[in-house]
Amino acid sequence: MAPDTGRHSMDENAFDRARINYLAGDRDVDLGGDVDLGGDDRAELDDLRALLADPALWAEPPAALEDSVVAAIAAEAALPADGRAPAAGPDTVRPFPFAPDAAGNVRLGGPTAGPTAPAEAPIDLAAARESRVRRDGRRRFTRPAFLIAAAAAVVAVALSAVLLLRDTTPQRRFDVALSATELAPGATGSATMLKTDSGWQITLEATGLPRLDGGTFYQAWLRNADGVLVPIGTFNEGTDVTLWAGVSPEKFSTMTITKESADGVQDSSGQRVMTGTAVED
Amino acid sequence: MLTEDELRRFRAGESDAVRAVYREYGRLVFAVCRNLLNSPQLAEEAAQQTFLKAWRSAATVEPGRDLAPWLATIARRTAIDVYRQESRETSSALDDVPESHPALVQAPVAIERTYDVWQVRQALDELPADERQIVQLQHLEGMTQTAVAQRLNLPVGTVKSRSYRAHKKLAARLGHLREGFD
Numbered sequence: 292m293a294p295d296t297g298r299h300s301m302d303e304n305a306f307d308r309a310r311i312n313y314l315a316g317d318r319d320v321d322l323g324g325d326v327d328l329g330g331d332d333r334a335e336l337d338d339l340r341a342l343l344a345d346p347a348l349w350a351e352p353p354a355a356l357e358d359s360v361v362a363a364i365a366a367e368a369a370l371p372a373d374g375r376a377p378a379a380g381p382d383t384v385r386p387f388p389f390a391p392d393a394a395g396n397v398r399l400g401g402p403t404a405g406p407t408a409p410a411e412a413p414i415d416l417a418a419a420r421e422s423r424v425r426r427d428g429r430r431r432f433t434r435p436a437f438l439i440a441a442a443a444a445v446v447a448v449a450l451s452a453v454l455l456l457r458d459t460t461p462q463r464r465f466d467v468a469l470s471a472t473e474l475a476p477g478a479t480g481s482a483t484m485l486k487t488d489s490g491w492q493i494t495l496e497a498t499g500l501p502r503l504d505g506g507t508f509y510q511a512w513l514r515n516a517d518g519v520l521v522p523i524g525t526f527n528e529g530t531d532v533t534l535w536a537g538v539s540p541e542k543f544s545t546m547t548i549t550k551e552s553a554d555g556v557q558d559s560s561g562q563r564v565m566t567g568t569a570v571e572d
Numbered sequence: 573m574l575t576e577d578e579l580r581r582f583r584a585g586e587s588d589a590v591r592a593v594y595r596e597y598g599r600l601v602f603a604v605c606r607n608l609l610n611s612p613q614l615a616e617e618a619a620q621q622t623f624l625k626a627w628r629s630a631a632t633v634e635p636g637r638d639l640a641p642w643l644a645t646i647a648r649r650t651a652i653d654v655y656r657q658e659s660r661e662t663s664s665a666l667d668d669v670p671e672s673h674p675a676l677v678q679a680p681v682a683i684e685r686t687y688d689v690w691q692v693r694q695a696l697d698e699l700p701a702d703e704r705q706i707v708q709l710q711h712l713e714g715m716t717q718t719a720v721a722q723r724l725n726l727p728v729g730t731v732k733s734r735s736y737r738a739h740k741k742l743a744a745r746l747g748h749l750r751e752g753f754d
Contacts, residue, residue, distance in 0.1 A: 367627075
């Protein structure tokens with residue numbers, strides 16, 4: 292047998308066959324003793340096999356979903372332009388446009404919504420869902436027999452609730468498009484800032500930032516025109532990050548993200564990886 | 573990808589154009605939503621909202637652009653929104669609720685996982701039906717090729733060759749999942 296001088300010197304067909312058979316994961320198949328896939332190959336194929344075994348991957352959408360999508364869009368398209376819900380970019384979180392209640396929860400149905408169940412009492416989730424559906428005054432899903440009328444009624448009720456609440460409890464929102472610095476080339480991201488009773492809730496989504504761990508991390512800041520920095524939170528990677536600010540982006544309109552270390556120094560390191568300006572929606 | 577005319581008709585909400593977009597991407601969007609949400613009902617809701625949001629933002633789409641990454645991102649964000657709303661609704665006494673309860677949702681996963689689900693689902697849809705069936709039986713139901721042959725009343729050799737062809741295509745199509753979404 293020829294000495295194993297590395298992957299590229301092996302019979303490529305045998306190696307490919309070994310990968311394919313490993314992916315198939317069939318106990319009936321003999322992989323052969325001369326082919327060593329190596330840890331990285333096995334790990335990559337194990338990930339793929341895990342996905343292939345996931346029931347969610349194979350789930351088919353309900354047959355009625357197509358009609359409900361068509362009806363929902365047709366109903367909204369039939370509305371006058373100023374009565375439609377605003378467009379939402381794919382990289383911003385746009386919550387339901389209702390003000391939060393005293394507990395900070397956002398519920399459809401506005402001020403007439405019932406109180407949250409006491410924390411110590413068990414919740415019947417099915418009953419809670421039905422109760423919320425009745426409170427909302429709308430069904431979650433349309434069905435073919437009543438698609439157009441039902442969808443139009445849903446949108447009309449929702450819009451009425453939006454207009455009613457916006458007259459009394461408007462929710463301010465700022466958006467930030469983040470640009471990368473030379474310390475993080477290729478990174479992109481955005482943030483959405485929503486005014487709540489607890490402060491400004493900031494949802495950040497950034498791609499291309501390598502994960503920091505083991506005592507290093509990212510820190511986000513808001514800065515005003517005078518250069519005053521306010522820290523708004525730390526995180527390890529830029530996916531689905533929630534931050535909080537006690538200052539308004541109206542005055543502290545510059546958002547920056549820096550690389551930091553847990554070294555006891557509270558000031559910014561100055562190693563800015565991303566920056567952007569908050570713009571009110 | 574949509575042509576300029578298809579995109580114009582989709583923006584206008586014309587039902588045949590909406591159906592065309594749904595038929596192209598509906599299964600993929602649902603797979604993403606279902607991957608993020610344990611409940612089929614919530615996944616259905618999230619999928620419906622995804623297409624509605626996509627329609628609202630269709631004015632920003634350039635003709636000829638592949639909608640897949642854009643729709644995958646909207647689907648993920650929408651499913652996360654649904655998850656968050658359900659989490660607020662069910663934040664009390666979760667210990668009293670069995671894990672299998674359909675109203676429970678699972679935590680959002682990394683965006684890379686969303687793209688992986690999208691690409692794997694797309695690769696599966698590209699397989700011939702007979703090959704896809706074998707892949708499903710082998711992976712989802714954990715059957716050996718011998719057992720698959722018995723289930724489908726096919727010669728084992730036929731199952732082996734179809735399985736090999738299918739997995740060869742999947743390995744070639746998905747071998748660079750870690751390199752990100754094209």
